[in-house]
Amino acid sequence: MKLFRIRGGVHPEGRKRLSEDKPIEDLPLPELLHVPLQQHIGAPAVVIVKKGDLVKKGQVIATAQGHISAPVHAPSSGQIVGLGRYTAPHPSGLPGRTLTIRTDGKDQWAALPPPLDPFTASPEEIAKRVSDSGIVGMGGATFPSAVKLNLGARFDLHTLIINGAECEPYLTCDDRLMREHSADVIAGVRIMARALKVERAIIAIEANKPDAIRRLRHAAQNDDVVTVVEVPTRYPMGSEKHLTQTLLGKETPARGLTADIGVVVHNAATAFAVFEAVTLGKPLVSRIVTVSGEAITRPCNLRVPIGTPVAKLIEHAGDVKVEPERLLLGGPMMGQPLSDLKVPVVKGTNGVLALAGLEASAMAHRTSCIRCASCVDACPCGLVPLDMAAAIRKEEMEIATKSGLMDCVGCGSCAYVCPSNIPLVQYFNYAKGRITYLQRAEHKQKETKRLADLRNERLERLAQAKREAMAKRKAEQARKKAEKAAQEQQQEIASA
Amino acid sequence: MSTSPPLIGGPYLKQSPSVSHIMLVVMLALTPATLYGLFQFGWPAVNLFAVTIVSAMAAEAVWLKMAGQPIKPALSDGSAFLTGWLLVLTLPPWAPWWIGALGSVIAIWLGKQVFGGLGQNLFNPAMVARVVLLISFPVQMTAFIAPHPLAGPATIDFMEGIAITFGYGTAHVDTLSSASVLGHLKTEIGRGTAWSEAFADTFNMRGFVFGAVPGSLGETSAPLLLLGGLLLWGARIITWHIPLAMLGSIAVLAALFNAIDPLIYPSALVHILSGATLLGAFFIATDLVTSPVSPLGKVVFGVGCGVLVYVIRTWAGYPEGVAFAVLIMNAATPLIDRYLKPRVYGRTRRGQPLAYKEPSK
Numbered sequence: 001m002k003l004f005r006i007r008g009g010v011h012p013e014g015r016k017r018l019s020e021d022k023p024i025e026d027l028p029l030p031e032l033l034h035v036p037l038q039q040h041i042g043a044p045a046v047v048i049v050k051k052g053d054l055v056k057k058g059q060v061i062a063t064a065q066g067h068i069s070a071p072v073h074a075p076s077s078g079q080i081v082g083l084g085r086y087t088a089p090h091p092s093g094l095p096g097r098t099l100t101i102r103t104d105g106k107d108q109w110a111a112l113p114p115p116l117d118p119f120t121a122s123p124e125e126i127a128k129r130v131s132d133s134g135i136v137g138m139g140g141a142t143f144p145s146a147v148k149l150n151l152g153a154r155f156d157l158h159t160l161i162i163n164g165a166e167c168e169p170y171l172t173c174d175d176r177l178m179r180e181h182s183a184d185v186i187a188g189v190r191i192m193a194r195a196l197k198v199e200r201a202i203i204a205i206e207a208n209k210p211d212a213i214r215r216l217r218h219a220a221q222n223d224d225v226v227t228v229v230e231v232p233t234r235y236p237m238g239s240e241k242h243l244t245q246t247l248l249g250k251e252t253p254a255r256g257l258t259a260d261i262g263v264v265v266h267n268a269a270t271a272f273a274v275f276e277a278v279t280l281g282k283p284l285v286s287r288i289v290t291v292s293g294e295a296i297t298r299p300c301n302l303r304v305p306i307g308t309p310v311a312k313l314i315e316h317a318g319d320v321k322v323e324p325e326r327l328l329l330g331g332p333m334m335g336q337p338l339s340d341l342k343v344p345v346v347k348g349t350n351g352v353l354a355l356a357g358l359e360a361s362a363m364a365h366r367t368s369c370i371r372c373a374s375c376v377d378a379c380p381c382g383l384v385p386l387d388m389a390a391a392i393r394k395e396e397m398e399i400a401t402k403s404g405l406m407d408c409v410g411c412g413s414c415a416y417v418c419p420s421n422i423p424l425v426q427y428f429n430y431a432k433g434r435i436t437y438l439q440r441a442e443h444k445q446k447e448t449k450r451l452a453d454l455r456n457e458r459l460e461r462l463a464q465a466k467r468e469a470m471a472k473r474k475a476e477q478a479r480k481k482a483e484k485a486a487q488e489q490q491q492e493i494a495s496a
Numbered sequence: 497m498s499t500s501p502p503l504i505g506g507p508y509l510k511q512s513p514s515v516s517h518i519m520l521v522v523m524l525a526l527t528p529a530t531l532y533g534l535f536q537f538g539w540p541a542v543n544l545f546a547v548t549i550v551s552a553m554a555a556e557a558v559w560l561k562m563a564g565q566p567i568k569p570a571l572s573d574g575s576a577f578l579t580g581w582l583l584v585l586t587l588p589p590w591a592p593w594w595i596g597a598l599g600s601v602i603a604i605w606l607g608k609q610v611f612g613g614l615g616q617n618l619f620n621p622a623m624v625a626r627v628v629l630l631i632s633f634p635v636q637m638t639a640f641i642a643p644h645p646l647a648g649p650a651t652i653d654f655m656e657g658i659a660i661t662f663g664y665g666t667a668h669v670d671t672l673s674s675a676s677v678l679g680h681l682k683t684e685i686g687r688g689t690a691w692s693e694a695f696a697d698t699f700n701m702r703g704f705v706f707g708a709v710p711g712s713l714g715e716t717s718a719p720l721l722l723l724g725g726l727l728l729w730g731a732r733i734i735t736w737h738i739p740l741a742m743l744g745s746i747a748v749l750a751a752l753f754n755a756i757d758p759l760i761y762p763s764a765l766v767h768i769l770s771g772a773t774l775l776g777a778f779f780i781a782t783d784l785v786t787s788p789v790s791p792l793g794k795v796v797f798g799v800g801c802g803v804l805v806y807v808i809r810t811w812a813g814y815p816e817g818v819a820f821a822v823l824i825m826n827a828a829t830p831l832i833d834r835y836l837k838p839r840v841y842g843r844t845r846r847g848q849p850l851a852y853k854e855p856s857k
Contacts, residue, residue, distance in 0.1 A: 007841070012509050169509060241842070254842035254849040261852055326508055333507040355508060367515050367573065368615040373789035377735075381841040384789060387833070404840045404847075412507035419515050420615075425506055 001202075001229050004249035006242045008380040009234045010413045012169050012333065014208055019292045019299040020172045024180055026303045027316055033075050033101045033307030034086045035061070039346040040136040041143045042068035044097060053080045056110035058283050061099055064131070070144045070347075071134045073283040074110075075305035078103040089310075089329055089346055093339025101307065112281035118191045123152065126195040126278060133277035134284045134347070139163060139174075139238065139267035140330055142348035145274065148264055149195045155259040160193050161247060164205040164212065164268040165231060165238040168331025171351045173288040174268045176301045178205070178212040182219040185268055186226055188275030193225050196264055201226045203268065204243055206233045235333060236411040240265035242380055254407055269350075289349055291317040295324035295356035304345045311341040313352050324354035333412045367420040375414035375424065381407050385414035385424050392431045397438060400431050408432075515614075518784075519574030521731045525724035526581060526714070526779065532707060533714040536643045537589035539657020541713050545584050547661070548596030552580025555604035563609075575614050579603050582622040582779060585714025586772060586819070587629075588640050590673075593661050595636050599625040619826045620786045623819045630819070639673040640710040675815075676711045677704065677770040681762055682815040690759040695766065705769060718769045725778030733784075737791055739777040741798025742805070743768060749806040767806065776801070776818035786826045793829075793836040800825045 038044040045062035055061060055074040062072040082100035087093055113132070116125060131146030151157060162185075166174040178185055185203075193201040203220075205213050207230050220226045231237055231246055241252040243265060250261045258265055269288065276282040285306055292299040297318030304313060310329070314320065327338035330351055338352075345352075375385035383404045391399040408428050415424040513521075534541050556576035560567045570576075580600050587595060606628075607621025608614070630637045644650045652660070675683065677699060684694030699709055707717030715721075728734045746767050753761035767773060772780070781787060781801045788797050801821045808817025839845050 007838075010511060012507075012511060250852075251842050251850055253851065254840065256842065256849060328506075328508060332509045335506060335508070365514070367569070368613065370515055370518070370575075370615045370784050371786075371789060372518065372733075372784040376789045376838065377791075379838075382838040382843075383840060384833075384837055386789065403837075404843075407840050407842065416507045416509060416511055419513055419518055421510070421514075 001227070001247075003229075003231060003246055006234075006245050006380055007382055008378050008413060009236065009242075010378050010416050011233070012235055012416060014233070015169045015292075016172050016175070016208065018170065018294075018296075019290050019301055020175055020209075022172075022176075022300045024176050024288055024301045024303050025316075027305070027308060027313065029076055029103050029105060029107060029305065030308050030312045031103060032081075032309075033078075033103060033305060034309065034342075034344040035072055035075060035099045035101065035307040036086070036088055036344060036346055037062050037072060037097045037099065038088075039072065039142060039306070039348065040070040041141070042066065042070070045069060045072045047083060047097075047099065049080050049099070051080055051083055054078070055080060055101065056108050058112055058285055059110040060283075064134075064144075068144055068147055070136050071132065071283075072099070072306075073134055073285050074101060075285040075307050076101065076103045077106050077108040077110075087340050087343050089336075089338075089343040089349065091336045091339055093343075098344070112283075115281050116278050118187065118194070118278055121191075121194070121278065123149075123195045123197060126191055126274075129278055130195070130274055133273070133282070135270060135273045135277060136284075136347050137267055138269035138273060138287060138347060138350070140334075140348045140350055142346075145266065145270055148266065149192060151257075151259045151264055152196045152198075155257075156262055157196055157198050157259065157264055158200065158262040159248065159264075160189070160196055160198050160201040161240075161244060161258075161263055161265045162189050162192075162201060162203040162268050162271055163238055163240065163243055163265055164203050164209075164216075165243060166209070166268075167206060167233075167235045167238040168333050168335070168351070169235075170292045170353055171290045171331050172292070173290045173301055173350050175209045175212050176290075177272055177288050178209070178268055179215050181272055182212075182215040184275045185272050186216065186219045186223065187279065188271035188273070189226050190223075191274055191278050192266060192271060198264075199225065202247055203228045204231045204237075204247055205229070206231055206237055208233045235413065235416075236380055236409070239380065239409055239411060241409070284347060287345070287347060287349065289313060289345055290351040291353075292351065293324065293328075293354040293356065295320045295322050295354035297321045304349075306347060307344045309342045309344055310338065310352050313345070314341065314354065320354050320356075322356050324356050326353075326355045328353040328355065333416065334410065365421060366423075369420050369422060372419060374417040374419065378413040378417045380411060380413060381409060383408055385428075388431075389422060389424050389427045392427045397431060397435050401435060405431055405435070515575075516573045518733055519578050521733050522578055522728065522779070523574070523581065525727040525731075525733075526585070528723055529714050529717050529720040529775070530581070530585065532717045532720050533585065533589065535646050536707065536716065537641070537713060538644045538646050538652045539654050540652065540660040541589035543657055543661035544587060544589065544591055544593065544596045544713070545581075547593045548584035548587070548600050549577060549580035551597040551600035552576045552583070552604055555601045556609075559605055559609045565613075570614065573614065575608075576604055579608065579621045583625050585775060586622065586626050586712050588637060589713040590639065590641050590660050591636050592663050595629060595633065599629050602628050615785050617785060618829070619823055620780060620783045623780060623822050623826075626819045627823060630814075638675075638679065640676045640679070640712070642674055642710050643708050674710045677709055677766070678809060678815040681766070682809075685760050691762045691766075692758075695762070711770075712772065715772045715775045718774055721774040721778060725774070728778060728782070734778070734782040735791065735794065737794035738782045738787060738798040738801075741795045742777045742781055742802040743773070745799045745802030746773060746806050749803065753810070761810070767809070771809070771816045772818035773805065776805070776822060780818065781822050781825070786822075786829060788829050788832045788836065790833070790836050790838045792838070793832040796832055796836060797825050797829065800828065 043065040046065045047062045049061045056077045059074045061074050064071045078101045081102045085095035086098035088096035127146045127149045135145045136142040189201050216228045244258050244263050252258050289304045291313050328335040388400050388403045412425045603621040603625035607624035608617045611617040747764040750764035750767040754763050804821030805817045
């Protein structure tokens with residue numbers, strides 16, 4: 001298949017060797033599971049159990065709220081022992097609403113919905129099942145998958161792209177999944193293609209995963225819908241717009257969706273989850289997580305129940321052998337610093353990394369920008385990061401926006417190549433937040449002004465009505481007076 | 497076990513060389529041509545080289561001290577060293593010591609630090625210094641000499657070299673001085689001589705190509721400058737855009753006018769191999785700080801430099817115009833950067849989102 005070149009990008013060292021040959025292991029069930037209600041983009045789920053309730057594995061414990069949301073299921077059987085605030089997997093380390101389950105060790109499944117026949121189920125049935133199973137984008141974006149499976153209703157779709165690029169260094173969870181469950185992944189892809197009513201599904205895998213490519217190709221033999229394509233190893237290949245362009249040569253319009261050009265992109269792990277939900281009735285209660293980094297004694301790929309504290313994963317990986325310089329959730333390019341080891345694994349957690357040595361030390365020394373334009377060449381979005389950063393430093397958010405700040409996908413390629421170690425991504429994230437805040441403040445101000453104007457108008461109208469009524473009454477009185485006077489006059493005349 | 501990492505944005509991997517690494521590679525790329533120049537012009541050139549670089553470092557240190565800024569990190573990034581180095585390569589090799597020293601002070605103070613230090617300057621510091629020197633001290637700045645290789649019959653011994661650079665003793669530059677290639681041609685063409693005759697009478701082609709001609713300290717050896725340029729390109733410090741655009745536009749203009757009147761317009765080869773063309777195209781116009789950042793902007797910048805170089809050499813009062821051309825294009829860099837940005841992903845060049853024919857339902 002002919003591939004298309006994308007602009008920019010970088011070639012970080014993969015470092016996948018640490019864990020790519022470690023088969024997926026089941027993490028022993030922890031005693032406590034902390035299941036956050038917000039594990040997806042959209043409205044948080046609404047709790048339907050109470051403290052003390054006994055739950056079974058796969059039972060719904062919180063339901064979706066609104067159109068863009070996802071339900072949450074019990075990852076194992078046990079008792080609800082807490083419903084409160086618990087440190088969320090977010091760099092702030094602030095607490096979020098979380099259900100705590102004390103597991104009973106039996107890991108007993110609840111009654112699951114009946115399997116659907118993947119060859120006869122209607123697209124609506126499939127989307128409903130995916131929605132009910134709490135499946136979200138498992139590459140880390142955590143957008144509710146069913147919403148994306150329903151895009152066929154609004155757009156003319158022709159292609160489903162399965163993102164198996166896994167372009168972040170260290171991470172091997174999708175690689176392992178594609179190698180060990182090739183047939184299931186392909187089945188999941190077929191189901192999704194059916195739900196989207198598309199004729200073509202392309203699984204894109206970076207060239208550094210030859211075994212996954214081989215196995216999936218083998219599993220997709222004689223398949224008229226699914227093709228497996230090797231794409232170059234280049235970060236950020238996994239960015240959905242860039243992956244689409246690599247495969248189809250079409251750019252997604254700015255501020256738009258890939259659906260605008262007829263494409264929907266899902267992650268390979270999502271395809272596997274869809275397979276389990278549709279053909280086995282299993283909701284999303286566990287996921288594969290890569291535990292890696294030079295500080296980890298025994299890097300591995302683990303199947304982890306949602307809600308397991310990160311500390312348990314590191315413990316299972318033989319703990320750290322040296323003091324890690326940095327602990328991360330997700331990959332080293334776009335992942336987030338881990339605020340606390342007690343934070344739970346959620347649906348979007350693809351890696352737990354403990355970096356030591358070379359990789360984390362480089363950022364120490366910051367110098368001034370020498371306009372070397374490395375960032376300009378590396379930016380896959382055609383932006384000029386150095387100008388944007390200069391504007392943001394001066395708090396000139398308008399200029400930063402005009403330079404395309406909102407078109408930035410936050411991939412970090414610019415900061416990766418910067419010889420001056422300028423934390424460009426930090427600047428951009430700050431500015432994005434700041435601009436959202438300013439827009440909100442402006443909106444609020446406008447809204448306040450509009451309401452105040454309306455109120456003034458209303459009061460004015462009332463006052464006007466009052467004045468008119470008064471004037472009318474006065475006129476009435478005057479008229480009566482005049483009539484009376486006229487009558488009296490007439491009477492006088494008459495009497496005279 | 498618990499750690500609380502400082503909250504900073506990713507990525508947590510770094511590829512890149514540091515700023516001082518970039519400076520080191522540039523120095524490495526300059527080394528062959530520099531060594532050749534030092535060898536060719538003997539001890540006076542070595543002295544001037546040392547004086548200029550030491551002065552550049554001293555000027556940087558003095559400024560930082562006065563500004564109350566830490567001295568060590570700024571000095572160790574190598575940028576002042578490199579500025580001095582680039583400056584001395586463009587000076588007549590037997591210039592007195594104070595030309596180099598004064599030039600360094602101008603480059604560092606007026607060229608760089610007044611703008612706010614590394615990365616903030618609008619103009620190439622070495623070129624600012626060169627132009628100030630050329631206008632203020634035209635005699636010293638045009639006193640070129642024929643090569644006096646360190647090992648050879650015409651060699652100048654160490655003590656004589658000291659005498660020449662520091663201005664006392666017997667040897668007098670005036671008696672030895674000759675014009676550079678471009679200066680010679682300009683004079684002769686002005687007199688009505690055909691350029692090729694003037695050229696052939698004074699220089700031999702082989703010496704001209706390899707750099708055994710009168711000229712600035714580091715500008716004469718075309719093959720070694722080309723080698724350095726390729727090294728920079730190979731190390732991804734510079735892209736091909738500026739050198740190719742600049743050399744290409746000079747070559748095209750020179751060939752064009754040479755075709756129109758072969759008597760008074762020197763050939764493209766002479767323009768490319770003489771003066772500061774190659775040093776300028778690979779090391780000076782490509783200065784990261786003062787050139788545009790987008791590929792298209794770099795091409796425009798390079799073409800602008802090339803055209804100006806040719807125009808100044810051919811029709812203006814000076815035989816050589818690289819320094820002026822680069823400074824003028826430096827001034828245009830903010831404008832170029834503003835209007836020639838790369839196209840943003842998913843948008844047209846004008847910044848509107850791309851539109852496709854197939855509409856959404």
